Every structure is written in C-alpha cells, then in structure tokens.
Amino acid sequence: MASCFSSMSILVALVVLFLVGNSDAQLSTDFYCKTCPQLFPTVRAVVEAAISKEARMGASLLRLHFHDCFINGCDASNLLDDTPYLKGEKTAAPNLNSARGFEVIDQIKSAVEQVCPGVVSCADILAIAAKDSVNILRGPEWEVKLGRRDALTASFAAANSSNGIPPATSSLSSLISNFQSKGLSARDLVALYGAHTIGQARCANYRAHIYKDSNIDASFARANQATCPKNSGNGDNNLAPLDPQTPTTFDNIYFKSLLTKKSILHSDQELYNGGSTDLLVQTYSANSGAFNSDFINGMIKMGNIKPLTGSQGQIRTNCRRIN
Structure with missing residues (x-):
C-alpha cells in the first residue's frame, strides 16, 4: 500500500x-x-x-x-x-x-x-x-x-x-498492432493477456475456434463442443473457463495451456502459434516470477493510457452519470 x-x-x-x-x-x-x-x-x-x-x-x-x-x-x-x-x-x-x-x-x-x-x-x-x-x-x-x-x-x-x-477472432499481427497503437509492446500484450488466467468466455466468442480452427487440441475442442452447439444462437451465453485448470487462481497455468493448444479463444492461441511471441509464452509458462513482473509493468503502462488529470474531466459522485 x-x-x-x-x-x-x-x-x-x-x-x-x-x-x-x-x-x-x-x-x-x-x-x-x-x-x-x-x-x-x-x-x-x-x-x-x-x-x-x-x-x-x-x-x-x-x-x-x-x-x-x-x-x-x-x-x-x-x-x-x-x-x-x-x-x-x-x-x-x-x-x-x-x-x-x-x-x-x-x-x-x-x-x-x-x-x-x-x-x-x-x-x-x-x-x-x-x-x-x-x-x-x-x-x-x-x-x-x-x-x-x-x-x-x-x-x-x-x-x-x-x-x-481486440475481438476473440484477432490474429497475432492485429493484436500487436492494436496494442502498439496504445503505446504497449508485444511483451505487454502477452503479459496482459495472462489476465485470462482467471475468468470465463462466452460460447459466442469461442464457437468458431472449437469447430473450425486447426490450432487447437482436438480432444479439448470436442469436450467444449458439448456445451457450445455449432449453430449460432444456440447456447451463445454458455461459459467455459479461459484457463481450463485454475480459472479462479491468478497464476501462470494459462500459458501452459497455450503450449498444449488448449486455449478456448482463437486470439489467445495466436500468442503461441509459430509466431514472434512464442518465446514469451514459453518463458511465462516456465517462470511465474517473470510473468508477474511483466504483468505488473504492463498494468501500470496500461493505466497510463491518456488519463484525464489536473482540471480535466471531473470527479463523478455517481459512476454511472455525469455530475
């Protein structure tokens, strides 16, 4: 503190x-x-x-x-x-x-x-x-x-x-470009995507990945197809964990899942799919300290994206509406 x-x-x-x-x-x-x-x-x-x-x-x-x-x-x-x-x-x-x-x-x-x-x-x-x-x-x-x-x-x-x-369908190049436009590096990208070590995704956002993509473990895809029907509109709000092993613990297991192609989202698996960020994923999967350090740095940098300061804006008394 x-x-x-x-x-x-x-x-x-x-x-x-x-x-x-x-x-x-x-x-x-x-x-x-x-x-x-x-x-x-x-x-x-x-x-x-x-x-x-x-x-x-x-x-x-x-x-x-x-x-x-x-x-x-x-x-x-x-x-x-x-x-x-x-x-x-x-x-x-x-x-x-x-x-x-x-x-x-x-x-x-x-x-x-x-x-x-x-x-x-x-x-x-x-x-x-x-x-x-x-x-x-x-x-x-x-x-x-x-x-x-x-x-x-x-x-x-x-x-x-x-x-x-960035949508769940993003390619690695579009992810890198998106983050760079906000002053964040490829390292920041991978570290911040490590936030997906917690939370869940909607079927509507991972349906295409589990039915159409090749960069996914086949058995993992089939297991998730059981709760995410192929046709759009059916089960769109059904949920799957972003980290299939420890979805309520902030750790580096998320990156280990990427190594075995068991990411629920296409965009996440793009971080480890024969591209320029593969080494970072390998590093974070083996070294939780490196992940934590880079995640903190990424969060601080992200928190500095164009903040209003001084006399700009206002201090809202109700977050839902302007004073």
Missing part, C-alpha cells in the same frame, strides 16, 4: 513533474494519501466481499479496467449509462453481454464517498479494484498509480471500432 511522501520526496516529485510534464508524471502512488487515507482498505473490503460471493467477479473487475483504458484512455467512460443525450459504451459489441461488475463499482464508489466524499474518481476506483482482484485471487501486489479524473462523455463508436477492444 502506498505511503505518504516525506517533505523531501514531495519536493523531488514536484521537480520531476515540472521537468517531465506528461500524464505518467501526473499520476502517483500516493495521490490520495492526505485527501482519502482510508481509500485502499475501503475498496479492498468491497472487492473481497464481491469475490467471496462470486470468484468470477475478480476477472470481471479486472476486465472493466482494461475495457476502460482501451477506449480513449483510462477515464471511466465505460461506466456511463445511456441518456437521451449520450450513447454510452455498455452496449457496444465488445461490452454487451461481456463487461460486468458495474454494480460492484457502484458499491465501491458508495463506500468511498462515505469516507471521503467528492475526492476519488471512478477511473481510479477501476484501477484499484483491478489490482485488488488480481491480488485477492493469489496474484501479485503492486502500487497502482492514481490521480485520474472522470470523462464527461463516452464513445459508442470508439468502443465498436476495429482498433478498440
């Missing part, structure tokens, strides 16, 4: 901020040290309760942060409900029937407002909830950078664009 700066550290931080002057420098691990000292335990308590009730919720909260940052930056735009004047992102194809956990974010926001009203942004709550979810499910801990503010609008079009959330 972040601790307060000393006076000398504050001076150094201010000098760095002045000299660097970019969004990364404006985010800090102790942004709420004085304005909301109870922030971290408050968020953690709600996330722990939600995951205790449903282990899958950890993956859902992590995904919300990812889906936020990949559409116009980390600004909580994906939390906004539709209004007569605003078409939000929740019904865009990558989010519809996929993004979930909004009610948990509401609970976190309500709890945080009780201890420090009008101080903490919804965008920062998403980042903290994602970090806590990983750690609660036995993954690594890290100090998340904070200081984001909330968007005043959302973009349904951007959420639906080909360069938004």
Whole structure:
C-alpha cells in the first residue's frame, strides 16, 4: 500500500513533474494519501466481499479496467449509462453481454464517498479494484498509480471500432498492432493477456475456434463442443473457463495451456502459434516470477493510457452519470 511522501520526496516529485510534464508524471502512488487515507482498505473490503460471493467477479473487475483504458484512455467512460443525450459504451459489441461488475463499482464508489466524499474518481476506483482482484485471487501486489479524473462523455463508436477492444477472432499481427497503437509492446500484450488466467468466455466468442480452427487440441475442442452447439444462437451465453485448470487462481497455468493448444479463444492461441511471441509464452509458462513482473509493468503502462488529470474531466459522485 502506498505511503505518504516525506517533505523531501514531495519536493523531488514536484521537480520531476515540472521537468517531465506528461500524464505518467501526473499520476502517483500516493495521490490520495492526505485527501482519502482510508481509500485502499475501503475498496479492498468491497472487492473481497464481491469475490467471496462470486470468484468470477475478480476477472470481471479486472476486465472493466482494461475495457476502460482501451477506449480513449483510462477515464471511466465505460461506466456511463445511456441518456437521451449520450450513447454510452455498455452496449457496444465488445461490452454487451461481456463487461460486468458495474454494480460492484457502484458499491465501491458508495463506500468511498462515505469516507471521503467528492475526492476519488471512478477511473481510479477501476484501477484499484483491478489490482485488488488480481491480488485477492493469489496474484501479485503492486502500487497502482492514481490521480485520474472522470470523462464527461463516452464513445459508442470508439468502443465498436476495429482498433478498440481486440475481438476473440484477432490474429497475432492485429493484436500487436492494436496494442502498439496504445503505446504497449508485444511483451505487454502477452503479459496482459495472462489476465485470462482467471475468468470465463462466452460460447459466442469461442464457437468458431472449437469447430473450425486447426490450432487447437482436438480432444479439448470436442469436450467444449458439448456445451457450445455449432449453430449460432444456440447456447451463445454458455461459459467455459479461459484457463481450463485454475480459472479462479491468478497464476501462470494459462500459458501452459497455450503450449498444449488448449486455449478456448482463437486470439489467445495466436500468442503461441509459430509466431514472434512464442518465446514469451514459453518463458511465462516456465517462470511465474517473470510473468508477474511483466504483468505488473504492463498494468501500470496500461493505466497510463491518456488519463484525464489536473482540471480535466471531473470527479463523478455517481459512476454511472455525469455530475
């Protein structure tokens, strides 16, 4: 957990901020040290309760942060409900029937407002909830950078664009291109896709992979065909774990599954399919420490995608609507 700066550290931080002057420098691990000292335990308590009730919720909260940052930056735009004047992102194809956990974010926001009203942004709550979810499910801990503010609008079009959330049908080249357009490397791509060590996928998103692809273990494909009928529209919402062995534990088993071609999603198996990222998958499958380290670095970089800071945006009192 972040601790307060000393006076000398504050001076150094201010000098760095002045000299660097970019969004990364404006985010800090102790942004709420004085304005909301109870922030971290408050968020953690709600996330722990939600995951205790449903282990899958950890993956859902992590995904919300990812889906936020990949559409116009980390600004909580994906939390906004539709209004007569605003078409939000929740019904865009990558989010519809996929993004979930909004009610948990509401609970976190309500709890945080009780201890420090009008101080903490919804965008920062998403980042903290994602970090806590990983750690609660036995993954690594890290100090998340904070200081984001909330968007005043959302973009349904951007959420639906080909360069938004990568679809499950993505090729390796399109995945790399998508991540590079957001300042993330191929290493970040593979490490962040390791988030699929937790959570589940819908039949609609893996049907083509288990019936048509060749880069999948045949017995694994047949086993999943039993709960995902071949014809579209039948069983679309049936679920399968993204990590067939430990779907509620954050570990490196996901990468071991890729080595044996037992990934439920085409896009995931593309990470280990004779391409440029094969070595990274092999490394992470053999070395959980390397995976954890690169995952943390990737999460911090992703959290720095075009955040609103300073006087930009606002601090929403309700994450679902603009003040």
